[in-house]
Amino acid sequence: MKPLIVWDFDDVLFPLTEAWFTVCGPKIQSRITHFHQITENPPHLIMGISLEYYHESLDNFRNSEEAQLIQLNPNISDWLRVNGAAYQHFILTARPLNTIKAAQCWLGNNFSEPLAGFGFVPAGRTGQELSGYYRSKQDYLMGEGMLPNYFIDDNATTINAVAKGSHGAVTILFPAPWNRAWSDKENIQALLPGGLK
Numbered sequence: 295m296k297p298l299i300v301w302d303f304d305d306v307l308f309p310l311t312e313a314w315f316t317v318c319g320p321k322i323q324s325r326i327t328h329f330h331q332i333t334e335n336p337p338h339l340i341m342g343i344s345l346e347y348y349h350e351s352l353d354n355f356r357n358s359e360e361a362q363l364i365q366l367n368p369n370i371s372d373w374l375r376v377n378g379a380a381y382q383h384f385i386l387t388a389r390p391l392n393t394i395k396a397a398q399c400w401l402g403n404n405f406s407e408p409l410a411g412f413g414f415v416p417a418g419r420t421g422q423e424l425s426g427y428y429r430s431k432q433d434y435l436m437g438e439g440m441l442p443n444y445f446i447d448d449n450a451t452t453i454n455a456v457a458k459g460s461h462g463a464v465t466i467l468f469p470a471p472w473n474r475a476w477s478d479k480e481n482i483q484a485l486l487p488g489g490l491k
C-alpha cells in the first residue's frame with residue numbers, strides 16, 4: 295500500500311488566511327498590515343475585531359467566487375507534481391458545515407491527485423447544534439480507525455493531539471505566522487514527506 299497522507303485544508307493546501315486578509319484586511323482598521331503579522335489564529339484580538347465579525351467575514355469569503363479562484367499552495371503543488379503519485383491523499387478539514395461544499399468544489403478543481411477520501415470536523419458557530427459529529431481531528435482518526443503515515447496541519451494544538459495519539463503518524467506542523475514552524479517557511483519542500491532534512 296502506498297503511504298497515506300492526511301492533509302489539512304485551510305492554510306495548508308488552500309491559503310485561506312492570507313487570501314482572506316488580502317481581500318478583507320484593508321476594510322478592517324487595524325495595526326495588522328501584513329499577513330506575516332498574524333501571529334495568532336484566530337486573529338480577532340490582535341486585529342481589534344469581534345470573534346463573530348471575524349467568523350462572518352471569513353466564512354463569507356470561504357463561500358465566495360473569489361475563493362474558488364485561489365491557487366493551491368505553490369510549494370505543495372510543486373511537491374505533488376514530483377511525489378504525489380507515490381502516496382494516498384486524504385483531506386481532513388475543520389470548517390463550519392456551511393463551507394464544506396465550497397472546499398469540496400475547490401478540491402475538485404485544484405487538487406490533481408485522486409483522493410483516498412475527504413472528512414471534516416465541524417467548526418463551531420453561534421447557534422449551531424453539532425452533536426453527532428467528531429469533536430476534533432484526533433477524535434476523527436480514532437473513531438474511523440485511520441492510521442495515516444503522515445499528518446500535516448498548521449494548528450499546533452491539533453498536531454500535538456495527533457502526535458500523542460497512538461496512530462504512529464509522522465506529524466508535520468505546516469509553517470504559518472501563528473506557529474513555531476514559520477521559521478521554516480522557505481523550506482517547505484524539505485518538511486514534506488520524503489523531503490531532504
Ligand SMILES: [Mg+2]
Nearest residue numbers: 302304305448
Ligand atoms: Mg489549517
